[in-house]
Amino acid sequence: MADAKEAATTQPMSTLTQASGGRADFPLVFERSQPGRRAAHPPKVGDVDLEALLGAENLRREAPRLPEVSELDLVRHYTQLAHRQMSIDANFYPLGSCTMKYNPKVNEEAAKLFQDLHPYQAPETAQGALELLYNLQHDLAAITGMDAVSLQPAAGAHAELAGILMIRAYHEARGEGEQRRVVLVPDGAHGTNPATAAMAGYAVKEVPTGPDGEVDLEAFRAALSPAVAAVMLTNPNTLGLFERRILEISAAAHAVGAQLYYDGANLNAILGRARPGDMGFDVVHLNLHKTFTTPHGGGGPGTGPVGVKAHLREFLPVPFVAKREGEAGAEFYLESDVPRSIGRMRSFYGNFGNLVRAYTYIRALGREGLRDVSGYAVMAANYLRVRFAELGFQVPFDRVNMHEFVAQPPEGLRTLDIAKAQLDYGMHPATVYFPLIVKEAMMVEPTETESLETLDAYVDALAEILARAEADDGYLPGAPYHTPVRRLDEVRAARQPVLRYGFGEAAG
Amino acid sequence: MLTRRHTLSLAAAGLAPRTEARFFNEFVLEVPLAPARLRAELARRGVHAGVAAGEEYGLGHAVVLAATESTTDADIAALVAALQDVLASAHAEAVHG
Numbered sequence: 001m002a003d004a005k006e007a008a009t010t011q012p013m014s015t016l017t018q019a020s021g022g023r024a025d026f027p028l029v030f031e032r033s034q035p036g037r038r039a040a041h042p043p044k045v046g047d048v049d050l051e052a053l054l055g056a057e058n059l060r061r062e063a064p065r066l067p068e069v070s071e072l073d074l075v076r077h078y079t080q081l082a083h084r085q086m087s088i089d090a091n092f093y094p095l096g097s098c099t100m101k102y103n104p105k106v107n108e109e110a111a112k113l114f115q116d117l118h119p120y121q122a123p124e125t126a127q128g129a130l131e132l133l134y135n136l137q138h139d140l141a142a143i144t145g146m147d148a149v150s151l152q153p154a155a156g157a158h159a160e161l162a163g164i165l166m167i168r169a170y171h172e173a174r175g176e177g178e179q180r181r182v183v184l185v186p187d188g189a190h191g192t193n194p195a196t197a198a199m200a201g202y203a204v205k206e207v208p209t210g211p212d213g214e215v216d217l218e219a220f221r222a223a224l225s226p227a228v229a230a231v232m233l234t235n236p237n238t239l240g241l242f243e244r245r246i247l248e249i250s251a252a253a254h255a256v257g258a259q260l261y262y263d264g265a266n267l268n269a270i271l272g273r274a275r276p277g278d279m280g281f282d283v284v285h286l287n288l289h290k291t292f293t294t295p296h297g298g299g300g301p302g303t304g305p306v307g308v309k310a311h312l313r314e315f316l317p318v319p320f321v322a323k324r325e326g327e328a329g330a331e332f333y334l335e336s337d338v339p340r341s342i343g344r345m346r347s348f349y350g351n352f353g354n355l356v357r358a359y360t361y362i363r364a365l366g367r368e369g370l371r372d373v374s375g376y377a378v379m380a381a382n383y384l385r386v387r388f389a390e391l392g393f394q395v396p397f398d399r400v401n402m403h404e405f406v407a408q409p410p411e412g413l414r415t416l417d418i419a420k421a422q423l424d425y426g427m428h429p430a431t432v433y434f435p436l437i438v439k440e441a442m443m444v445e446p447t448e449t450e451s452l453e454t455l456d457a458y459v460d461a462l463a464e465i466l467a468r469a470e471a472d473d474g475y476l477p478g479a480p481y482h483t484p485v486r487r488l489d490e491v492r493a494a495r496q497p498v499l500r501y502g503f504g505e506a507a508g
Numbered sequence: 509m510l511t512r513r514h515t516l517s518l519a520a521a522g523l524a525p526r527t528e529a530r531f532f533n534e535f536v537l538e539v540p541l542a543p544a545r546l547r548a549e550l551a552r553r554g555v556h557a558g559v560a561a562g563e564e565y566g567l568g569h570a571v572v573l574a575a576t577e578s579t580t581d582a583d584i585a586a587l588v589a590a591l592q593d594v595l596a597s598a599h600a601e602a603v604h605g
Contacts, residue, residue: 055530120559125551 026084026484029067029077030501039071065503084484086428088296092454094384096404096431096443097190097238099268099290106364107293107357114356119348123333130332133321133349136359137305143362143370144264144284145277146307150317151350156265158345159285159304160196160232165342166308166315167230167259167283168200173315173340176257180229186215188239188435190263193232202229209437213239213397215249224256234263235279236270236402238435238443240381250280259283259312267291268447269378269403272371282309292358303354314338317345376448377403380455384446387459391466396438404445406438410466413476415440418465420487421479425461523591526570534574536561541598543571549597553590 050059069077086093093100117129137149153159164183171180183197186207194204207223210216214237231253235243243249250260262281268291276284288303289296296302308316318341319334334349349355365373378401385405389395394408409418419429419442431443446455468475480486526536539546543560550557558571575584 058530118556121556122547122551124548125556 026081028501029069029074030503032069032073032077033067035068037068037070037073039069039074086423091426091428092446092450092458093428094430094444094446094450094458095428096240096406096445097265097434098296098431099265099287099403099445099447100296100428101268101290101293101447102449103293103295103357104361104364107360110360111353111356114352117352119352124331127332129352130321130334132359133352133355134323134332136355136362137321139359139362140286140305141307143271143275144262144267144286144307145275146284147277147310148313148316148320149305149307150320150345151303151305151355152317152320152345153285153304153306154346154351155302156263156285156287156290156304157192157196158302159306160192160261160263161199162306162317162342162345163261163283163285163308164196164200164202164230164232166306166312167261168202169315169340169342170259170312171229180227180257182225182227183229184220184223184231184258186233186237188237188437189232190234190238190265193263197230197232209237209239213237213241214243214245217245217248217252220249221252224252224258226256228253228256228258230259230261232261232263233281234266235276236266236404238266239397239406239438240266240269240401240404240443240445241397241399242269242402246279254280265290266403269374271374271377272367273374277307277309282312283307288354288358293361294354294357301351301354303351303358305350314340315342317342319349321349373448374403377446380446380448380450381405381444383452384444384455384459387455388444388462391459391463393442393462403447404443406435407442407444408438408440409442413466413469415442417469417476417479418442418462421465421468421476422461423480424482425465427458427461522595526567533576534572536565536567536570537573538567539569539571540595541569543569545598546571546594549594550587550590553593555587555590557587 083090088100088102114129117126123130133151137151140149140151141147150162153162168177171177181203182205183194183200183202184205184207185193185197186209188209194206197204205223205228208216208219210219215233231249233243233246233249235246237243253260259282260280262276262279262284264276264284264286267276267286271291284307286292286305286307288294288305294303306317316338318338319336321332322335323330323332325331362370381401381403382405385395385398385401385407388405388407389398392410394410396406396408409415415432419432422429429442430445431441433441434443435441446458465476465479523537523539525531526538537558539558543558543562547556547558547560557573561567561570561572573587
């Protein structure tokens with residue numbers, strides 16, 4: 001075989017490289033600036049005595065140093081920048097535990113319908129918006145098997161905090177606040193779980209995973225005591241495996257008075273088929289930016305509704321949307337008069353635009369459609385697990401998985417290198433080195449929105465990467481070859497970020 | 509910008525900002541009726557304006573008004589007309605019981 005590095009450079013260019021030619025030295029918009037060049041020429045302001053209006057001391061003496069570019073240069077600059085990124089709209093994105101599924105464009109149209117509403121508008125003049133929130137609270141409660149939902153939290157971790165604060169308020173109201181100081185978290189948990197528990201003032205105790213990849217029930221029972229305030233779990237867990245003993249786990253937790261918290265990051269696996277409420281969970285959070293197709297990550301903001309069983313309803317954040325009979329029939333209002341509420345989690349009513357998007361998704365799919373989501377998501381993940389094994393990847397818990405699975409590269413290869421090599425194929429890597437309990441972990445979640453052709457193209461790319469690695473020891477450590485920037489010094493990027501443009505002057 | 513030019517329009521309606529100080533995008537206006545009622549009456553006239561400042565800042569019957577670069581002179585004129593109408597009704601109510 002010809003030199004693999006050379007072969008790599010003859011690959012068709014990915015969308016990443018088409019716009020930029022793979023250049024690392026993409027100029028800043030400031031560096032494209034030419035004095036006097038303009039993108040727009042707004043009409044001149046009429047005769048206004050700015051000094052009298054604003055005060056002489058508030059007027060600029062010098063023009064601000066803004067980039068001066070033509071409209072075309074401006075459009076090309078940002079369009080090309082956008083093409084230097086990975087995105088759902090452009091790339092396969094099997095980032096495990098993140099549920100990077102397609103965000104339907106109709107969601108955006110629906111969100112636009114509300115763009116003229118103001119959050120301070122009187123509730124009686126925004127009844128449609130409140131009705132939508134009310135219906136969404138109801139739908140999410142029905143989907144999760146809970147009794148009440150708050151739409152306020154701005155992310156999954158934020159919702160975790162709201163949930164654990166409600167559990168704390170519940171124990172305090174029962175006079176057990178001092179007694180219950182511990183939160184149990186499995187060793188495979190998302191890192192936010194122990195962080196949340198610590199933020200809420202609890203000690204965190206880790207529960208080991210058993211040889212079958214599920215919570216070790218005996219160790220779990222041994223960790224339970226009247227000092228335990230809550231148990232935080234996700235089901236399926238971060239290995240993509242359904243916790244088959246979940247009913248025994250919840251019964252044991254409740255027997256010592258602990259509350260059960262469901263981390264909803266993996267809800268896509270069971271949507272429409274199983275409900276955390278029926279498994280015995282007392283609090284559930286949802287990531288609308290994962291399961292319910294609202295924008296994710298940099299395209300955010302995130303949205304993390306939190307649902308509770310009836311006994312925790314009185315601790316929900318305020319305000320939430322409620323319904324009552326008014327003079328002119330049913331009316332929706334913002335309920336704030338909840339004396340035992342944990343209070344506000346954020347300004348206004350949550351990320352409203354994303355709540356509209358999620359509601360649109362639910363209404364567009366309906367009950368059967370939501371059920372199909374989990375069916376196709378699980379099928380796609382299992383298909384990839386089998387194809388991965390055929391390629392020589394190791395699958396540490398090789399049984400039917402849910403919406404994602406964890407694999408390890410063939411002996412001697414590093415997960416990070418394979419992840420970097422995938423970038424040359426225009427594919428985002430899987431989640432790497434998580435969960436922590438599997439060495440060299442690759443956590444793969446294809447989601448239901450990818451076609452069989454895309455899944456096959458992914459497997460073909462991995463097969464080619466493995467073949468090149470075998471033919472040339474230098475190939476993988478050198479990858480990626482075609483991206484705008486190649487291997488980054490991640491530590492230096494985090495510790496010495498350059499955040500200011502110096503206009504060619506000495507930094508300072 | 510709801511600038512001083514606009515507050516002059518409000519003065520025509522017999523209303524004045526609470527302070528003489530310069531402001532940025534919003535200012536506090538004292539009104540002779542409950543802010544909640546003012547809001548409802550303005551909304552009935554097609555204007556959504558006035559965040560109650562009384563409760564939060566201990567200012568009594570006061571509302572915060574704001575405008576952006578997209579607020580036109582015609583918008584300001586409509587607000588002033590609606591305010592005048594609401595205040596006239598409230599005054600008539602007070603006089604005639």
